[in-house]
Amino acid sequence: MNEHKKTGVLLANLGTPNAPTASGVKSFLSEFLHDHRVVDMSRWLWCPILHGIILPIRSPKVAKLYQSIWMEGGSPLMVYSQQQRDALHEQLNLPVELGMTYGEPSLKQGVEALLAQGVERLVVLPLYPQYSATTTAAVFDGLAKVFNQSAYLPELSFIGDYHNHPLFIKALADKVRESWQTHGRGDLLLCSYHGIPKRYADNGDVYPQHCAETTRLLGIELGLSEQQIKMTYQSQFGKEEWLQPYTDKTIETLPNQGIKTLDVICPAFSVDCLETLEEICEQNQELFMEAGGEGFNYVPCLNADAAHVDLMAQLIREKNA
Template sequence: MVDKKIGVLLVNLGSPAAPTVPAVRRFLKDFLWDKRVVNLPRPLWWLILHGFVLPFRPKKSLEAYKKIWDSNKGSPLTFLTRQLTEKVAEKLAPQGIMVDCAMSYGEPAIPTKLREFKEQGVSDLVVLPLYPQYSSTTSASVYDALIHELNTWWHLPNFRFISDYHQNARYISALATSIEAAWQERPKNDVLVMSFHGLPAMLTKKGDPYFHQCHQTGQLLAQKLGLKDSEWRLVFQSRFGKAEWLKPYCVDVLTQLPKEGVRSVDMICPGFAVDCLETLEEIAMENRHIFLEAGGNGYHYIRALNDSHANVDVILDVLTNGGFSDKQEAK
């Protein structure tokens, strides 16, 4: 009997290849053309995208990327995902399990990594999007790319797709421990604000569970930390366009809190496995300015789990419980 050869693919969103306008434009064109991301009639959206978005937004986005870009390593999302993947791979290598990473947009591309697994004789494929909460705009987009590539193969591998891990106990504990560690380093602020990436509100009505999963994660985390309702808030960030998105909006809450007597906040983004433009620039920098301008006097961003040992353990636990067979588990 031939032994199984397992390949694990960790997938994240992606980043521009370089901090330049052309690279950012290519990335945004790829990202925003995905029907899962913007679900408008293609002819209409093509006109909007090419007439009103791509001529202007890349330059603005570039200025944000420059603030967080590492001159040696590049985009934080890219190198942190790679470093996390390498550490998970090191843990699983003794069992002969191969681990690699890919991006939904940009490089390394999902089809490229799947073909590499195929060439290496992988018989069983486990795909884990690095999004703790499932969304049709992120996790489902990974699934689309997976199926699109596999539909061209004559010999399909066995595969498992792990759609989310928003209630995973080790994930919740790791987040709580990181927050408690931050409170040990500096005084705890008045309120803990949990900020998740926003989505159009209409997606929830269509059956997307993201909104509910974010709230489940928030409740579990607050319970783990022993927080009272008055000691934490859950918000949604990164609104794009004029349509109604998931509420409450992060910026609105940060503007309102000082008026309610909240002078300091700790910010965390539980929906991001690793830090990226949204967390390091929008939350840690831009929204800090908004809160202080509104009257706050203390603002601290608690970084994502990134490539920490705790996050490696989270990924291994998710893979063990959702991806591997009982006879070949991660240890």
């Protein structure tokens, strides 16, 4: 570790509503969907659609989905993120704070908390294993806004991705093996990644290449053939074409292809959240079973598992060497 300057760590993630209510979800979605990194349409066209149609209709529906997964300590994303922060602080013995791109604690709040502890060197770890402009770059944009208004600029290190890091691949593989030991092994391991519009990838976003590489390395680590592991994209929104194949459409076809038992893992997510616990565990499981599937097993995210914290600590050490 760099001993000359006091180092602090900012763990960055997307964020979450502060309550599973229509107003809480509306506030969060409004900030999220206003970001040009997420939706790059003209504001003149997008804002009337967002405020006149999407937010009034989607907010109550999404609030009900959050209610189905809400934990005693808050949303799963926040609960697991706090556990990650605490475990990483204990392992590194460094100041560690959370900063969410949208919602609270904000990136600004996270940075200010670290600076208040005398941090002179800041290592930022966006918890997105695969780089995308919609996520990783949005963190960088947010930090730029924070420091544009700050009188003091600490030395800054930014971890852009870790999609092929050996400890990441091993942690994923061990999570799958643990699931196999507990629930048995399915006919197929499906890696479901959060999607982005295809146009973004066509314009240079390397996200699909990173997803493919994570999947390839995970298959090698587990000793799977190309027929035993597959990757898809979930959570598409709107009418524009997104990266394919789509998770839900794929899942509906698998039983007719002889895939009767299915294991699903979501390697793009650092922590379990609405997209994994509700979209995959509930919606997509229902689709699979209704299509003739006989067994569906979701492999949880790495969350605050010891192997995940070890990975994060190693990423910080490598950046702060």
